[in-house]
Amino acid sequence: MSSSLNVNVGSVNLKSPLILASGTCNFGRELSEYYDLNILGGISSKGLTIKPRNGNPGVRVAECDSGMLNSVGLQNPGVHYFIENDLDFMKESGAAVIVNVAGHSFEDYVDMVTTLDLHKAKIDALEINLSCPNVKAGCMTIGSDPEAIKAITSKLRSLTDLPLWIKLTPNVTDIKATALAAQEGGADAVVLINTLMGMRIDIRTRRPVLTNNTGGYSGPAVKPVAIRMVAECNQVLDIPIVGCGGIADYKDVVEFMIAGASAVEIGTACLVHPALPVMITEDLDKYCEDNKLQIKELTGTLQRW
Amino acid sequence: MATRKEYKIKLISKELLNADTCYLGFECPEIAGTAVPGQFVNISAGTVFLKRPFGIASVDREKGTFNIGVKIVGKGTEQISKFETGMEVDCLGPLGNGFDFEGFGNVILTGGGTGVFPINFAYETLTSLGKNVTVCEGFRNASQVILNKPGYVLTTDAGDTGIKGTVIAGLDTLNITDPSGTLICCVGPIPMMKAISVWAEEKNIKCLVSMEQRMACGAGICLCCTVKVKDDGPDGFKNVRCCKEGPVFDSREVVWQ
Numbered sequence A: 001m002s003s004s005l006n007v008n009v010g011s012v013n014l015k016s017p018l019i020l021a022s023g024t025c026n027f028g029r030e031l032s033e034y035y036d037l038n039i040l041g042g043i044s045s046k047g048l049t050i051k052p053r054n055g056n057p058g059v060r061v062a063e064c065d066s067g068m069l070n071s072v073g074l075q076n077p078g079v080h081y082f083i084e085n086d087l088d089f090m091k092e093s094g095a096a097v098i099v100n101v102a103g104h105s106f107e108d109y110v111d112m113v114t115t116l117d118l119h120k121a122k123i124d125a126l127e128i129n130l131s132c133p134n135v136k137a138g139c140m141t142i143g144s145d146p147e148a149i150k151a152i153t154s155k156l157r158s159l160t161d162l163p164l165w166i167k168l169t170p171n172v173t174d175i176k177a178t179a180l181a182a183q184e185g186g187a188d189a190v191v192l193i194n195t196l197m198g199m200r201i202d203i204r205t206r207r208p209v210l211t212n213n214t215g216g217y218s219g220p221a222v223k224p225v226a227i228r229m230v231a232e233c234n235q236v237l238d239i240p241i242v243g244c245g246g247i248a249d250y251k252d253v254v255e256f257m258i259a260g261a262s263a264v265e266i267g268t269a270c271l272v273h274p275a276l277p278v279m280i281t282e283d284l285d286k287y288c289e290d291n292k293l294q295i296k297e298l299t300g301t302l303q304r305w
Numbered sequence B: 001m002a003t004r005k006e007y008k009i010k011l012i013s014k015e016l017l018n019a020d021t022c023y024l025g026f027e028c029p030e031i032a033g034t035a036v037p038g039q040f041v042n043i044s045a046g047t048v049f050l051k052r053p054f055g056i057a058s059v060d061r062e063k064g065t066f067n068i069g070v071k072i073v074g075k076g077t078e079q080i081s082k083f084e085t086g087m088e089v090d091c092l093g094p095l096g097n098g099f100d101f102e103g104f105g106n107v108i109l110t111g112g113g114t115g116v117f118p119i120n121f122a123y124e125t126l127t128s129l130g131k132n133v134t135v136c137e138g139f140r141n142a143s144q145v146i147l148n149k150p151g152y153v154l155t156t157d158a159g160d161t162g163i164k165g166t167v168i169a170g171l172d173t174l175n176i177t178d179p180s181g182t183l184i185c186c187v188g189p190i191p192m193m194k195a196i197s198v199w200a201e202e203k204n205i206k207c208l209v210s211m212e213q214r215m216a217c218g219a220g221i222c223l224c225c226t227v228k229v230k231d232d233g234p235d236g237f238k239n240v241r242c243c244k245e246g247p248v249f250d251s252r253e254v255v256w257q
């Protein structure tokens, strides 16, 4: 891998723009059996909460054309278990450590950030998940309200010096308003996008395929929505954007960066091909060489009609 | 160190076992060389987005080939059944934890439906190890009976072949003299495995079950495939990954739905 893939998300330097998206890589251990995680720009942990969570019961995945719905419901071992058992592994992988923080209430996020701040030497950024569609309270409810986003971001800002990346939901009318609220609250970056809320129905039983009824749509099908949101936000934001949604090859990475992303996250495509980041990294290297450029030069170079 | 790979596996044989089930042979020395009974592969199924999981039904370690049996139930399995020999497909495997026969002189393999495929692999492995194996399989009717071998105890709900009744009726005919040295390995539909685990518990025989859940990755990274197991924590249960901690579990650990 060459230095041409170097990017910065604010103060965070990444050796590649490619980050594994939260919830699609657990804490990296399983994927380290497939490739050397050191090629990655970063790894975003599974969404963590203060207490362990069992997540939702029953069927949690519904396949769709070019993607899938999931309703995992933030199953995770709890932040304390994570700190004891997984954080060192992530740190030693050589990829930047992004810790994905979830919660049900304002206080949950405060507790989480206070706890994680004690381990800041091992963490490169906190990704504040204000966007999970699969839990009843918190997350997406806060993430749809610009005032709440601003309030929670500024509160968390006062608790830590760690870079705060606010991960936003696409399930809103005006993504610019929620992104600007994060910026005003003191976010270092926004991550766009989490999953789109959806439903699939088994026509024989007339019941939703997912036991949770609804789930979050991800995969190649959602890419145009994510690209549009990155491009829109890039017109109004001063802070960097991390693009996410439907990436499956190097051209998708390039497209996100042209739209305005400083780095990208890849999720669902890795569920189908776990070692896909190896191929994408090689292809990006070659793209930079062929086009004689540094990948970061692409960010926000969209030429609108 | 990276030790796992996604393989391109070549289809080398295909036969129809009954109207809606086919038996496919693939070339992949890495999978054939290391797979143990109870493990599965996750393979691309044509145009559908996600891979599909199938239990390994047999391996030929010398030739570097393995088999899976596929029952057509939807779009993915339909497309797999139309694969032509010579074509290559993406495959992850071997995945999950297989059966641990260690310490048991007698093994009863039991189940039905597509469970007969992993049972077949277990049977081949155990007989080559010289263990005492009994197989007891249950089907709906004679037309569903596949991969049956001489000596197997066979039951059908319809009674048009074998013993009439469920697989339990078949298990009841067995003469078990050494419960603590006997292991039951069970693969089949959930209600069948639940009934067998109750039967095994009454007889004080250890029972391993191979659970099924809808999967996305098969590699332990998405948490879509969870199975409920008993736990001392506040919820009284814990969701664990079928593809990683399973698919084989001790039946006493499973919280049956």
Ligand SMILES: Cc1cc2nc3c(=O)[nH]c(=O)nc-3n(C[C@H](O)[C@H](O)[C@H](O)COP(=O)(O)OP(=O)(O)OC[C@H]3O[C@@H](n4cnc5c(N)ncnc54)[C@H](O)[C@@H]3O)c2cc1C
Pocket: B040, B048, B052, B053, B054, B055, B056, B068, B069, B070, B071, B072, B073, B074, B075, B076, B077, B078, B114, B115, B117, B118, B211, B212, B213, B214, B215, B247
């Ligand atoms: C560990 C494991 C081992 C398996 N081994 C075998 C095997 O050896 N042979 C075999 O034929 N099948 C096996 N299956 C089931 C097989 O994976 C599914 O039948 C297949 O994925 C269905 O794909 P489809 O596209 O045809 O069906 P879809 O169109 O996706 O679904 C059609 C219907 O099939 C059922 N179904 C779908 N996925 C699953 C699933 N994962 N488990 C149970 N039911 C499902 C549902 O009722 C659904 O409505 C196994 C599943 C698991 C998890």
Ligand SMILES: Cc1cc2nc3c(=O)[nH]c(=O)nc-3n(C[C@H](O)[C@H](O)[C@H](O)COP(=O)(O)O)c2cc1C
Pocket: A021, A022, A023, A024, A046, A047, A048, A070, A072, A074, A100, A129, A132, A167, A193, A194, A195, A217, A218, A219, A220, A222, A244, A245, A246, A247, A265, A266, A267, A268, A269, B222, B223, B224
């Ligand atoms: C199975 C699954 C679990 C996810 N869990 C989380 C999570 O815990 N926290 C989070 O912020 N996003 C989670 N996501 C969303 C992804 O990180 C990502 O934002 C989204 O899937 C879009 O990207 P993709 O199309 O590349 O997957 C999850 C997605 C999937 C498919």
Ligand code: FES
Pocket: B214, B215, B216, B217, B218, B219, B220, B221, B222, B223, B224, B225, B226, B241, B242, B243, B244
């Ligand atoms: S299917 Fe993804 S964790 Fe099991």
